[in-house]
Amino acid sequence: MYSDYFGIRENAFSITPDPRYLYMSERHREAFAHLLYGAVESGGFVQLTGEVGTGKTTVCRAFLDQLPEQVDVALLLNPPETPRELLLGIITELRIPLRTPEAPLKVLVDRLNAALLAGHAKGRRTVVIIDEAQNIRPEVLEQVRLLTNLETRTAKLLQLFLIGQPELREQLTRPSLRQVAQRITARYHLEPLSRAETEDYIRHRLTVAGCREGLFTTGAMKQVYQESEGIPRVINILCDRALLGAFAVDKAQVDGPMVRYAARQWRGAQRPRDGRRGLWRGAGIAAALLLLATALVYTYRDEYLDLPLLRTLLTPALAAPVHAPAAPAVAEPAAP
Structure with a gap:
């Protein structure tokens, strides 16, 4: 779709295992x-x-x-x-x-x-x-x-x-x-590719496809490595989606934000590590409630304390499943 726009002969980041594109790290x-x-x-x-x-x-x-x-x-x-x-x-x-x-x-x-x-x-x-x-x-x-x-x-x-x-x-x-x-x-x-190898990998595939230099900025290639963790198949997917996004907004280069956007769209509405952050946040709230209950029992152990009522108030909060907050939906850029 975007090959003619960027002046390349074919899709440089197809996930088909083509030996012509083999990058020998x-x-x-x-x-x-x-x-x-x-x-x-x-x-x-x-x-x-x-x-x-x-x-x-x-x-x-x-x-x-x-x-x-x-x-x-x-x-x-x-x-x-x-x-x-x-x-x-x-x-x-x-x-x-x-x-x-x-x-x-x-x-x-x-x-x-x-x-x-x-x-x-x-x-x-x-x-x-x-x-x-x-x-x-x-x-x-x-x-x-x-x-x-x-x-x-x-x-x-x-x-x-x-x-x-x-x-x-x-x-x-x-x-x-x-x-x-x-x-x-x-x-x-x-093992996956290193950061330097990831950048060489991107340049290599673009060269094989007949592309000019500088299609991906340094920041974009750094972002590709961070998002892909050096796994070639993921690199291909992210680069392909980032090029499509640049084509859609009539940009001559792919930059870091475009790669982040491509990664977010590929993974869905929420990154896995965001889910872990929400899980820890929920676990922290549950721990705080438990500490509060312990403090109340210790402080007022000699006075009247409605323990059944306290247990009734705390149980739903502790038993409820913890969900990470959903990331806001991001609309795909419309193709011209």
Whole structure:
């Protein structure tokens, strides 16, 4: 919508994981190196984790683009729910002929093993990547572990990559999954971008899209970092909405207030930290009421004090749910 207005060829901040826009920060380079290491070394698992939106999928797609032609890839974007679904997903991705999907589990494993042996004899390697691996059930992870037993005398036939959110790390610390954790030969946790990297990230994406310098002021990029906490997906969303807002009010640059407005509209009427402030305010009022009641009881303990009445007055205030005050609604600027 605003591309022509700002002189860019395309949307620079699409949330689609386009490898052309891959910004290789130091953290992303390290994650990429771990994936390449796993593709070269045979056996075991490679584990890549990171918060939602930190760029795991984008790094993974760039990694796939770098794999040589003799590498076969099975990419499972949705975590399988059963061992059978896992095996069928791998067999389907590798285009291995299968007479019937209803075959017993052992038959599926044997069919996969035969195809892998045939590929190994031709000098081919096989990589299995499971995305959103934090949602894999323990029994499926155990089947994944058993797949690492498919091997020749000198080499493993499968290299497995587990890509997921931080919960995957926590899951693999369970005693029941220690055999799976012991098979992990390389692991890396992808952290959000720093402030300097966030600014470089914004400039990089604008440059790839063919944009001129100075579209975002220094204050705007600082505000983007504060609002996004360095998470690339959130950076994209905020920058896209801020550009739309600048276009709507006929401004040539995005400044800090525009970014704050975009963040407020994206999150809704109220920021999460405002809710916490309201919660503490309500808790403080409740504590003050309790202190007042204690003081009254202590001061007039020898005199008549209508305790049932006092309890009747205080109970509703203490039992009422605490709500943060709602932020005023802000109208979207009308597009010209």
